[in-house]
Amino acid sequence: MDKLRSMEVFAAAAEAGSFSACADALGLSAVMVGKHVGQLERHLGVRLLQRSTRRQSLTEAGHLFLEECRQILERVRKAETVAERLHSQPRGRLRVSAPVTLGETAVAEAVSAYLLRYPEVTVELVLDDAFTDLIADGFDAAVRIGALASSDHLVARPLRPYRMAICAAPAYLAQAGHPRTLAELAGHRCLNHLLWPQGMGWPAPEDGAAVPKSSAPLAANNGQALRRAALAGCGVVMQPEVLLAADIAAGLLVPLLEDAMPVPRPVHLLYPRDPRPLPKQACFVDVMLEKMGA
Template sequence: MDKFRNMEVMVAVVEGGSFAAAARQLNISAVMVGKHIRLLEAHLGARLVQRSTRQHSLTEVGATFYEDCKRVLEQVRWAESAVERSRAAPQGLLRVSAPTTLGNHVVAPLVADFLLHNPQVRVELQLSDSLVDLVGDGVDVAVRIGPVVDQSLVARPLQPYRMVIAAAPAYLERQGRPLRASDLAQHTCLRHSVWNGRTGWPLREDGVAVDWPEQSRFTCNQGDSLRTAALCGLGLVLQPRVLLADDLASGRLVEVLQDCAPAPRPVHLVYAPDRRQLPKLSRFVAHVLQAQG
């Protein structure tokens, strides 16, 4: 019996929430997932997963065993990486996580350039606006926007994340140019659907925070679609400078209300301190810092 493989399957079932999710993650069949769990239960002489027609839940023994499995697998991963740390040339798989927009427009080009100069390294770039668990999700390094909350991580500062307010020249000719943040109430403002009082980007006017208007003719959960609407002259858009940089440089969009734009947010490259000795990680960190410097 391959105990380590069975333990990997056990962890995947718990974190995926079902046999089917674990099967997709591990690229095996759900039937095979069930076989691994049954082998574990037979070996241990205890029920680990309580099965029903709708869901699977851990027994008390299963919950304890799951936590132990995570620790063992992490120790195995660290032991395997000792071989990699002894090599001079970076090689192996590097897992990178980044927010969607910043990842598409900044991190992905950096990854491509890094791979061109390090032919023995493979990179898996995961783009998501959700906060990943570096250890639990098996991520080597992540780019995060905002203050670093987890003080156990190494955090290297990158260029701040800046937002800009812009519109197409045709829109400004038709509706006029706003001069103050309070003028936005009389304009058509394109809105991101996830913005609210907690996640929005407050504007600044005479030292007072002003929210982006809540009512909009066009709301979307994706920045590229908001950019497209702005290019069509539909209204004013508030989006990251990295997303609009080419349009601003070409004149397809015009920046307005520069003094009212939201305060930049810090950006960091974060990773666990016990991973810093890996050549693939240390070389990638150096590559990103040099490019962002």
């Protein structure tokens, strides 16, 4: 019985809330997760999890054992980093958090360059627009868009600002014409993002008038879906520049109203403050600044 592995699986199952979610996170089968937990329970002689077809919950013994597992696993992680520091070349696993659109474009490209340069590192890139706690969630680095709160525990390095772009396909513009002012968008088919508050996504005209209502043939909660609709000639799209840059460079989308875009938002790379960072983290910071630095 690999006690340490079983403890790791049990802790993951307790935090995930189900064997199936734990199995997905660890790359195991739900049956294997159950075997690890069962082995621990037989070894300890107590029930750790109460399970039914719909839910699971920790027993009193399970709560106590989980706290001990977390402490032991954290000590093991720290012991492993001591060994990592002895190596001059980056190696091991690196966990990175990033927002979805920026993560699947610029961050993914930088991560790919990092992996080619340092093949002994494996990267776990988690894309999520929700807030993540680097320390609590076990991330080595995170990319954040927007203003930051001050922190004594994290280092923040500025990256290229997050710019928006308004574009349309040449075929659409040939039929509907080029909007020359924001007010003229009222006469165009504008593709809207469902996460924008109504009327708040598009920049307001300079005279302070309300954002003009426009015909919206498509509203979606995903930027890639809006991009594809714009490429097909369905209307005018406003999305992050990093998402549209390749299409603009290829002439598939034409940038519009460039002087009327919102002020770019700041972007930072965050990582835990450490006077002796692991090579894998220090080299990742260098690559990110090289590829995405201001």
